[in-house]
Amino acid sequence: MSVEAARRLFERARSDPDFLxxxxxxxxxxxxxxxxxxxxxxxTTQEIADVCMQPFAAQPPRRPSSAEPQPPGET
Incomplete structure (x- = not known):
């Protein structure tokens, strides 16, 4: 089992909508x-989740700007 297989899975899913x-x-x-x-x-499911989250892990969390919708109760 490998993260590389999970990466290939995402590539296939992006290029083959019928497969997805x-x-x-x-x-x-x-x-x-x-x-x-x-x-x-x-x-594994965990390897798939890890690959899925990689683009987000590299970016620090940011506060939404005033132009973006706010969750209820936040201003």
């Missing part, structure tokens, strides 16, 4: 993992 749709329809996490492994993407 087919995988998204699988509700059972174990079944989804088995189907992904059969497709050559031998990665």
């Amino acid at each position: 749709f087919r995988i998204a329809l699988i509700e059972d996490p174990e079944e989804r993992t088995a189907v992904l492994a059969a497709e050559g993407f031998d990665c």
Whole structure:
């Protein structure tokens, strides 16, 4: 299992909407993992989550500007 497989999974999902749709329809996490492994993407749910969060991890949190919607109760 590898982070590299998770990266390849995201690349495939971006370039192949039919693949993404087919995988998204699988509700059972174990079944989804088995189907992904059969497709050559031998990665854990955690590795997928880690790759998904990488673009956000490199950026420090920022306060929204006044032009952006604010959560209720914040000003």
